[in-house]
Amino acid sequence: MRAGGPDEKDGPVERVPSPSRLRHPDRSVPELRAQLVDLLCDRAPADARAALSFGAAIDHLTGTVYGSAPLWGDEAVPYDVAAELRRRRPDVTWQLVNDVTAALLDFAAVHAGPEVRRVAYLTVSSGVALRTADLERRRIPVDGQGLQGEVGHLPVPLTDPGADVLAGLPCECGARDHVASIASGPGLVRVADRLGLSRPAEVADWLPAALAAKNQGAQRLLELCAAPVAHLLRTLWCLDPHLDLVGIGGGVTEGLAGHYAAEIRRRLAAATSYADRGRDDEWLDGRLLFCAPGQVDPLRGAQRVGDWLPGITR
Template sequence: MPERTITVIDVGGTHVRWAGWSPGRGLGAVRRVPSPSRANRPDADVGALRDELVRLLGDAVPAGGAAGVSFGAALDHRTGTVYASAPLWGAHAEPFDLRAALAAARPDVAWTVVNDVTAALLHLAGATRGRRKIMLVTVSTGIACRTIDRRTGTIPVDGCGLQGEIGHLPAATALGGAPVDLDCACGRPGHVAAFASGPGIRRLAGVLRDRRGAAWDAAPLGVRTARGEPFETALAAALDDGDLLAAELLAAATGPLADVVRTALCLDPDLDLVAFTGGVAAGLGDHYRRALLGHLRREGLYLTGERDPAWTLDRIRVCAPGEADGLVGAGLAALGGTEAR
């Protein structure tokens, strides 16, 4: 009997991707369209965006098929109810039963809905050996993490079915020794994502430009952005050029996440790997890892940071392209590859 193909879908604040997938054949051709989201359409009505998204996902699945959805939002891992997504819906936080909405629109489809970081973690963990616990942090339009215990195959969740919503933890950063005040996309000030997400880094760059003036204009990052290069491309190229202002910007953006990693490793020494994925981390690659390690070298774990610095530093990885793919993870979830406890 031919192996059944599952439609796998990854919903982010910027794009929706989907493809056919099976364990034996892997991913088919991936299609990609802009997400119906506040990130793309800031003034759109949230109800209309949700309706459009349900139609888009429903149209992607053949009649009588099965679908695994990797969804970029804080959602109840047990039920598929979405609590909030700043990139998708801004500060709007009325719960949305996505799984029920999809089932109502396409009752012929077997729907599985998981958080996008959960999906990416399932793919990473399935190909990683010799690690007890793995934490995956995604840094893109939003920020979140998930931890899996590979000894039991479980992703622990709290009483709301949540885990790892680190993007909305309180945080602080500074540029040139002076604090920076920025609001998160969720509407509250001083969250990790306000400084460390893709939009957060762009806002930090605006603060740096305003504070440094002529120095910014002369620096590679300032020159590149002034001539119209996309910010993400300009930042990576400026770091390649050794731009000190770009390095200062990245240090300020990664500081809040280094604080989270340091705390996580302090509280849970069973974490054998802390991996980073998402457009920001993957796009900056080694630059991003070096910035994180710089914080952890300067302010490491108490005693361990001095006696055995490699214990921390060897646990930090930026995923290679395709190493933590939410599309593959959505397929694994649809096959029953994770258990929430």
């Protein structure tokens, strides 16, 4: 949350961990929701404008949250966080933005030049999600629920040779065989476990060095976890040739850095059919940007959403 006085553009930034299911698996969803609202209401200064970057599937037009696997597990009953905040602290102007949308707005503002027609940001982190903005029309199209790009909870294709060993892996949303079952941070741990590699709690620490040492198991793990993301990018460019720039960020991307970028690019370079002839370095250099830690700031993006609200349309 970034909160400032009514006329402040750049209020102070305070980072506090959210009361999430991931951090507190013992607490019920109503408890976690109440604690989140309490935390936000306690921290917002009087008469502030508060911009919230929120890690959840959220209706941008109302502030209703449909679900958040990291925050609330498989809870599927929608919760109107914005209405509750406005009821409790009517003096504060609350602006809730999905964290991926906020990241996209910041990424687009910093990296999209005047030639970019559509821009997307993909996060590979505790979850996997994508947002796309149409810069020509200054729009972020959303569906009837005010959502867009919740790609982590699409079924995952297991087309790599030997990838069937991953069949049935769970997703944080409660289903199985989703993109996030395999490609997310927790997915990486599940895949390592299924492959019999390392102890799952140590995967994030072990993997970068193991990849640098050309450990075969580590390389296999990277290949399997990057495959759904490369498939997603391939599909995006097939459906939208005017998608001129895609940023990839999030903890997995940042943690594996050059190894991850090289694997995604290797996969995108491969031709899969007469219609998908592969993409060379020159093509990818201009269109795919792997973000370093801190390069994209969702809080800065959340502050920009006011300019975009008229363009977030069903």
